[in-house]
Amino acid sequence: MQDPQIHLDPASLSPVEEKLRGPLEEQLTSALQHATDKVSHDYAGEPVDTVAGxxxxxxxxxxxxxxxxxxxxxxxxxxxxxxxxxHND
Known part of the structure; x- marks a missing residue:
């Protein structure tokens, strides 16, 4: 599985959020990638909705x-x- 990435929609951001978009996307992506690693490691047959939660x-x-x-x-x-x-389990 490829590492998931988070990209923010510039049209939905405030001016301050737009200025911080790059670092914010990096932080969100990093957190999601770590979560993906942890959830993948701990996966024990749960349904997709449970895994998403x-x-x-x-x-x-x-x-x-x-x-x-x-x-x-x-x-x-x-x-x-x-x-x-x-599906990768």
């Missing part, structure tokens, strides 16, 4: 609380990562 939980745990509170990933993309974990 755990990915979100673990990603938020790896972020600063203020960033985690505002982190709302595309659910379809999160599900695709979860499906890759489930």
């Amino acid at each position: 755990e990915l979100l939980k673990q990603t938020r745990a790896g972020l600063h609380p203020d960033i985690a509170a505002g982190f709302s990933p595309d659910q379809g993309e999160l599900r695709r990562v979860a499906e890759a974990i489930v």
Whole structure:
């Protein structure tokens, strides 16, 4: 499985968020990649929806609380990562 990447939509960002977009994308991507590694390692046959929920939980745990509170990933993309974990087991 390829490492998942997070890209923020510039049209949905405030001017301050736009200035911080690069570092923010890096932090979000890093947290998601670490979560993916952990969830993949701990995977024990759970369904895709459970895996997606755990990915979100673990990603938020790896972020600063203020960033985690505002982190709302595309659910379809999160599900695709979860499906890759489930099907690679």
